[in-house]
Amino acid sequence: MSLYPESASDLIPKLHAGEISSEALVRDCLGRIEATNGVISAWAYLDEDLALAQAKALDGLRLAGRPLGHLHGIPVGVKDILDTADMPTEYGTPIYEGHRPVRDSTVVAKLREAGAVIMGKTVSTEFAFLTPGNTANPHNADHTPGSVLRRLWHETEPRYDLPRRCPANREESRPDRRFHPHARRHGFIDRCAHRI
Numbered sequence: 001m002s003l004y005p006e007s008a009s010d011l012i013p014k015l016h017a018g019e020i021s022s023e024a025l026v027r028d029c030l031g032r033i034e035a036t037n038g039v040i041s042a043w044a045y046l047d048e049d050l051a052l053a054q055a056k057a058l059d060g061l062r063l064a065g066r067p068l069g070h071l072h073g074i075p076v077g078v079k080d081i082l083d084t085a086d087m088p089t090e091y092g093t094p095i096y097e098g099h100r101p102v103r104d105s106t107v108v109a110k111l112r113e114a115g116a117v118i119m120g121k122t123v124s125t126e127f128a129f130l131t132p133g134n135t136a137n138p139h140n141a142d143h144t145p146g147s148v149l150r151r152l153w154h155e156t157e158p159r160y161d162l163p164r165r166c167p168a169n170r171e172e173s174r175p176d177r178r179f180h181p182h183a184r185r186h187g188f189i190d191r192c193a194h195r196i
Contacts, residue, residue, distance in 0.1 A: 015073040022055035022073030046120035069115025092124035
């Protein structure tokens with residue numbers, strides 16, 4: 001029996017009552033990932049053993065009668081822009097390939113505190129901006145998950161394009177401004193934030 005179509009809201013009471021175990025739910029999710037990830041490519045990093053170990057530990061808490069968090073046993077994938085101490089965080093860019101943060105981001109720490117199982121890292125656009133990852137839209141594999149947003153951006157972009165010599169973009173006019181090395185490649189420096 002697959003638990004896939006059930007929502008987290010439906011699963012949480014079942015996990016708290018012991019009707020299903022976190023380990024069974026994580027195994028079900030891992031099966032679904034295995035069946036779909038070849039087409040979707042949603043995961044930048046997935047550690048099945050770590051996810052199962054977290055699930056077993058959470059099941060142990062429930063069996064011991066310990067207090068359970070609001071998300072107890074719910075499997076979660078976090079974007080690759082959020083730091084995780086036990087997984088690489090590459091921010092969707094090859095610049096940070098293999099980067100291992102020393103601590104969790106606040107969001108990840110709060111998820112863990114609530115009892116969520118951090119399955120792994122999902123693909124993110126580079127630095128959470130416009131350069132897309134290799135993930136396909138699960139409803140239409142010919143598109144990316146952000147196709148609509150990117151299309152809207154490109155439709156409105158010409159209104160914001162200004163001459164390359166826009167004073168707001170000249171580094172000498174704002175000596176305190178520091179740009180990421182890839183900013184020029186993506187054209188961020190060559191655009192002003194105001195309309196002509």
